[in-house]
Amino acid sequence: MGWPPPVSRRHAGHARSGGLGKLKEGAVAVPPGQALMPRVAGLDEARRRIRLGAMMPESRSGERAVRSKFMLIFRGGAVARRDLSPSELQAHVEKWYRWSDELARQGRGNAGTALGNPGAAVRGHERVVTDGPYAESKDLVTGSMIFEAVSLDDAVDVARTCPTYEFGGSVEVRPVADPRI
Amino acid sequence: VDERPAAVSSNELVEDLFRKEYAHLVSALTRVLGPSNVPLAEDVVHDALVSAMHAWRFGLPRDPKAWIIRAARNRAIDIIRREQRHRSFLPALATTTALTGTIEAALAPAAESVSQLAMMFAVCDPGLNRETHVTLILRWLCGLSPTEIGHAFLVDTQTIDRRLHRGRGRLRQLGRLPDVDDLPDIGPRRDSVLRSLYLLFNEGYHGSNPQDPVRPFLCEDALRLTELLLDAKATAHPDVHALAALFCFGAARLPARLDEHGVFVPLEDQDRSRWDRARIERGLVHLARSATGDHMSRWHLEAGIACEHAIAPSIQQTDWDRIVGFYQVLARQSWSPIVALNRALAVAERDGIDAGRRELIALAGERKLSRYPFYWAARADLERRAGCHTAAREHYEHAIALARSPAERVSFERRIASLGIS
Numbered sequence: 001m002g003w004p005p006p007v008s009r010r011h012a013g014h015a016r017s018g019g020l021g022k023l024k025e026g027a028v029a030v031p032p033g034q035a036l037m038p039r040v041a042g043l044d045e046a047r048r049r050i051r052l053g054a055m056m057p058e059s060r061s062g063e064r065a066v067r068s069k070f071m072l073i074f075r076g077g078a079v080a081r082r083d084l085s086p087s088e089l090q091a092h093v094e095k096w097y098r099w100s101d102e103l104a105r106q107g108r109g110n111a112g113t114a115l116g117n118p119g120a121a122v123r124g125h126e127r128v129v130t131d132g133p134y135a136e137s138k139d140l141v142t143g144s145m146i147f148e149a150v151s152l153d154d155a156v157d158v159a160r161t162c163p164t165y166e167f168g169g170s171v172e173v174r175p176v177a178d179p180r181i
Numbered sequence: 182v183d184e185r186p187a188a189v190s191s192n193e194l195v196e197d198l199f200r201k202e203y204a205h206l207v208s209a210l211t212r213v214l215g216p217s218n219v220p221l222a223e224d225v226v227h228d229a230l231v232s233a234m235h236a237w238r239f240g241l242p243r244d245p246k247a248w249i250i251r252a253a254r255n256r257a258i259d260i261i262r263r264e265q266r267h268r269s270f271l272p273a274l275a276t277t278t279a280l281t282g283t284i285e286a287a288l289a290p291a292a293e294s295v296s297q298l299a300m301m302f303a304v305c306d307p308g309l310n311r312e313t314h315v316t317l318i319l320r321w322l323c324g325l326s327p328t329e330i331g332h333a334f335l336v337d338t339q340t341i342d343r344r345l346h347r348g349r350g351r352l353r354q355l356g357r358l359p360d361v362d363d364l365p366d367i368g369p370r371r372d373s374v375l376r377s378l379y380l381l382f383n384e385g386y387h388g389s390n391p392q393d394p395v396r397p398f399l400c401e402d403a404l405r406l407t408e409l410l411l412d413a414k415a416t417a418h419p420d421v422h423a424l425a426a427l428f429c430f431g432a433a434r435l436p437a438r439l440d441e442h443g444v445f446v447p448l449e450d451q452d453r454s455r456w457d458r459a460r461i462e463r464g465l466v467h468l469a470r471s472a473t474g475d476h477m478s479r480w481h482l483e484a485g486i487a488c489e490h491a492i493a494p495s496i497q498q499t500d501w502d503r504i505v506g507f508y509q510v511l512a513r514q515s516w517s518p519i520v521a522l523n524r525a526l527a528v529a530e531r532d533g534i535d536a537g538r539r540e541l542i543a544l545a546g547e548r549k550l551s552r553y554p555f556y557w558a559a560r561a562d563l564e565r566r567a568g569c570h571t572a573a574r575e576h577y578e579h580a581i582a583l584a585r586s587p588a589e590r591v592s593f594e595r596r597i598a599s600l601g602i603s
Binding site: 078079082084085086087088089090092093094096097100111112113114116142143145 | 200236
């Protein structure tokens with residue numbers, strides 16, 4: 001197994017409680033510049049929080065990590081914007097392709113769905129049907145994606161690399177509940 | 182290390198598909214709804230492209246172009262039905278069946294070049310100036326936003342908006358977009374269209390934006406639109422083939438024009454093996470087809486010159502005699518200081534440096550040239566080759582002071598640096 005880049009190493013740190021116990025600290029080479037960094041959990045956490053979405057969590061296929069399913073719920077983003085030119089729209093959709101291609105390359109089994117708008121809502125004992133939702137466009141759910149990650153942190157790191165933030169979108173990360181014992 | 186090869190993307194969009202479909206569909210809708218409905222056409226097509234971007238994020242449809250056309254059709258029918266209560270469209274849109282049929286026929290790929298030609302000839306109206314022609318072509322036939330047009334021309338967006346406003350107003354007066362076969366003034370309009378496409382190409386080949394002086398996509402668009410003129414009998418003219426040939430030869434050289442640092446590479450230093458052979462072949466076909474009729478246009482002459490450069494294996498093996506000949510005729514037909522400058526350089530290659538120098542010095546009084554960095558660089562080049570390094574340095578410094586972009590400036594600075602070594 002090669003050296004996972006710093007991003008993965010931070011996951012390793014977090015994931016120790018989440019099923020990655022087999023990864024031993026001493027078993028991996030430490031990259032230059034990281035060697036003297038104290039392994040303080042809080043510091044790692046802070047660094048992880050301030051890191052921008054540019055870094056892509058690397059494939060962890062070499063590790064026998066237990067993966068579980070997560071869902072990303074996309075809200076707002078480019079679809080809520082009126083002012084994008086044809087080339088900006090094309091460049092944006094191409095970023096989504098590069099993103100999902102990269103996740104597929106990592107073997108994350110990602111599959112996404114785009115949602116149209118508006119639909120309808122059915123509520124209550126009386127099955128009352130209403131049009132909508134007519135939420136504010138930035139809050140509107142525009143799609144979802146299911147994929148595999150080793151931990152919530154790993155899933156959050158994937159969510160950070162999504163292109164949607166370019167035009168003000170937001171992403172909710174949720175573990176998919178596992179019905180197996 | 183993960184050694185699996187990266188998965189090959191199945192999601193490859195045609196380059197500039199969104200821009201091209203914007204141009205196609207705005208022209209098509211304007212042709213069927215009339216030029217007073219340009220804003221409606223723009224909205225419909227924009228909505229269709231946004232929904233494409235939205236729906237395609239997780240995978241491309243099998244036929245992306247057909248998908249966009251379908252989305253625009255649905256959107257157009259929706260909006261027209263809704264608006265019919267408030268205003269009247271053409272009678273052909275009055276009933277639902279008629280509306281659907283008319284819109285579908287208008288947006289069909291079969292009508293694509295007819296619509297875009299009608300749009301192009303409508304915007305090159307004699308009542309509008311050249312800048313407005315080019316602006317409208319960039320907006321409606323290349324699908325650039327006002328901000329992107331402003332960036333291309335280094336003009337603020339308000340100016341672009343004013344030109345677009347003027348263009349919309351003029352088009353509204355037309356009442357409808359005539360097909361090119363029905364235009365009474367097809368000749369002068371064709372000249373106007375060709376001149377605007379020439380400006381568009383130049384904007385890509387050596388544009389006004391100092392940070393971004395070479396933009397191949399504008400050259401591609403100019404060539405695409407020029408070749409569109411060859412689709413219709415009324416507009417397929419030998420001059421059009423000549424202009425297309427000129428664009429092919431120019432575009433062929435684009436890959437070698439800038440080095441990896443974005444600095445202009447002079448013709449004599451360009452790696453000719455990087456010129457696009459297929460483009461040159463296409464240029465030769467256009468040039469051969471341009472050789473009919475008795476009219477030798479400016480485009481014929483410029484294409485002839487560009488052809489000599491494109492097919493020559495090196496500067497030394499270039500047929501300078503033919504090039505000087507073309508410049509001679511060009512100067513007689515439409516003299517300009519730039520034509521004279523280029524002629525002088527060709528003379529230097531054919532008759533020797535002294536002959537070229539004499540011609541260049543004779544042009545020193547031209548006001549346009551005294552502010553043109555390449556005039557001073559040309560003089561410096563000849564001084565350098567004559568061994569007069571002091572004069573060469575002085576002229577290069579003059580060129581550097583006048584340089585309009587880093588790509589130009591660094592290219593001159595390098596030539597100064599080469600003086601020290603040679």
